Amino acid sequence: MARVVVDVMLKPEILDPQGQAVQRALPRLGFDGITDVRQGKRFELELEGPVDDAALARIREMAESFLANTVIEDFTVRVEESAEGTTAGAAS
């Protein structure tokens, strides 16, 4: 079994109200020194078969059309090293 992680973040120019709310809350809670916070989502996909190029292509398609709203979000796809130690790689 292999795990592929898709990270979805709002594009840099897009307003992130959640991130801003967190940023505003930090100093109130005594955490100083943070100049900006951006909040995103992380999908962990467990694959049935091997992580080959075809599987990654399929996941990228999935991310493009469903997991991320590419009008306002960017995503990255990466393979997470599993306990058994399958191949690792990163793509975006």
Added chain:
Amino acid sequence: MSVDTTEHAAKTPDVEQPWAELGLKEDEYARIREILGRRPTGAELAMYSVMWSEHCSYKSSKVHLRQFGEKAPENDAMLVGIGENAGVVDVGQGYAVTFKVESHNHPSYIEPYQGAATGIGGIVRDILAMGARPVAVMDPLRFGAADHPDTRRVLPGVVAGIGGYGNCLGLPNIGGEIVFDSCYQGNPLVNALCVGVMKHEDIHLAKASGTGNKVILYGARTGGDGIGGVSVLASETFDAEGPSRRPAVQVGDPFQEKLLIECTLEVFAEDLVVGIQDLGGAGLSCATSELASAGSGGMRVELDTVPLRDATLSPEEILMSESQERMCAIVTPENTERFLEICEKWDVIATVIGEVTEGDRLEIFWRGEQIVDVIPGTVAHEGPVYERPFARPDWLDALQADDAARLARPANADALREQVLALVSSPNQAAKTWVTSQYDRYVLGNTVLAQPEDSGMIRVDEETNLGVAVATDGNGRYAKLDPYTGAQLALAEAYRNVAATGATPLAVTDCLNFGSPEDPAVMWQFAEACRGLADGCQTLGTPVTGGNVSLYNQTGEQAIHPTPVVGVLGVIDDVTRRTPMAFTEDGQLLYLLGDTREEFGGSAWSQVVHDHLGGLPPQVDLERERLLGEILVNASRDGMIDAAHDLSDGGLVQAVVESCLKGGKGARLVVPDGLSAFTFLFSESAGRAVVAVPRSEEVRFNDMCGARGLPVTRIGVVDGDAVEVQGEFTLTLAELREANERTLPELFG
């Protein structure tokens, strides 16, 4: 990074500038050079390009919009007319109401949720900038065919966006429309209307006067969102393949907007503001140039003081950014500290970015260097004005000749029954509850009526029960067949809807949604619709107080149906006297008001049963509409009617079914002499309403209609749990409810 200063621009006349990419035409760029006597700086070019875009300058529509002022009827209720952020109407008891409808069509196609959400945010700030507390919103919507896959993407996103933003803001959504037609495929219309209430003395205008007064930008930080949104998005046609460019979409934050509302109302209450303007399309370019040109002096702005979300933004980008939830106020130096204090209390960032100066120039500086030096009026108001060619489309004769009278009518009672079921379950006639129940309709506790009633109604004063009612209507099918009549039918329907709830119509706002003005046929439709609406408002005595034009709703050669959406606002002295639409008691007598003719052109029946569009739309008789309105308002005030429902698309049968389902009561109908059952049920003749009269008021009501010369026909009685058309068919309420209510959940649920 070197900055393109005015000094540098004067010395380097031959620098190539990206005017074409910014949407300017060659002659427009030449005109800017002529105005300035040199080439514009990058920042100046950015400002002119957004402010001279179709969306901001109304360059194609201006010559036709003038009629709304020229033909405006005398109306004592108008306190502020066209040209301000929104018109203001006197509703009595010292109250004034401001209302306006705007489009957010193009952004909502690209990113349905955020497009629709920021549409609400924008119109709410327009209303706020007049000094009013926003109290309600409405959304007239148009989508492609209900069963088209892209409608499944666009509609749920738009509805969620409207609900998400409006509900978070705590504003009730009291009505609007949802219409499906394949002509809106790829060009959905997302219009948003907001109503605000204030006392007369609280009206605020957008102007910057008083040398030394401070220019304060407050609200959200400025980021890179929506840059060029106006010039690129709203002013160009999408390519046939869809949007090739995907410029940054604005994302809204309703909680920030809520703070902005409360903060702004508090600075108004303490009388700290000389002038105010919201930041919408064209952002700071628009706010600074409009404020400065409306005031008596000039303005100097230090652009590097603008709080940024992204420190890498260039001055051009800052000027063009359409970041949401921002406002700009002019405040005297004595009041500035208090203004900033109030902003701080509300957790709203506020920054003095400049001041009002002597002279007549808008000067903008970036890190000490002058990057803009213009006469603000040349940016804000002296944009190009086009007399675009227009010509009656050559296909119109054939379309009008294709009379709906030729269409096969139901052969027998069974077929008639089936067609009634088909009508009430068709996406356009089906219950819209699936959509409207996603909106908060009752927050704030002053909603008297909300969708599906004929108009939304809000209580303005809790002591006296003074209220206002608003309805929006627009039938693109009618307007396609005849834009002049179509625009008047939209006005007539909204007027009738307001009167049907018992409110007296006072004023109009409009959102004119059309295809590309560069197509003479579209331009003709636009010109005719403006003429029709202006003439209609003159006859009805309801002036246009403001609104919005949305052009380029077109994919390739395919323009949308001309879709003038008309909002009418009315006043009611006592909201407890309102007339609801539901039939609620057995024995209530049903009367049809107005004349029924053989009118099926553009009708819902012709669309649902025959997929046909042709012939002429129903005739308009505005004097009759006015009379009908007076009768409905009088009957409401004097307690002569229990219910009223306007007749429009779908005809009588649609209205009766809706009123029966709302009240959970059936009706027995008798076809009047001289009409076929088919015409009785499906005709869409204008100027009609159905009313439920209690037996005790029958004589008085009939006498009133007779004395005023309004045709009135008794058509049946409220009774039982089925709609029965005597001698034709019976449909139980259960069958009708199933047909009417399952459609939208099945399509989108």
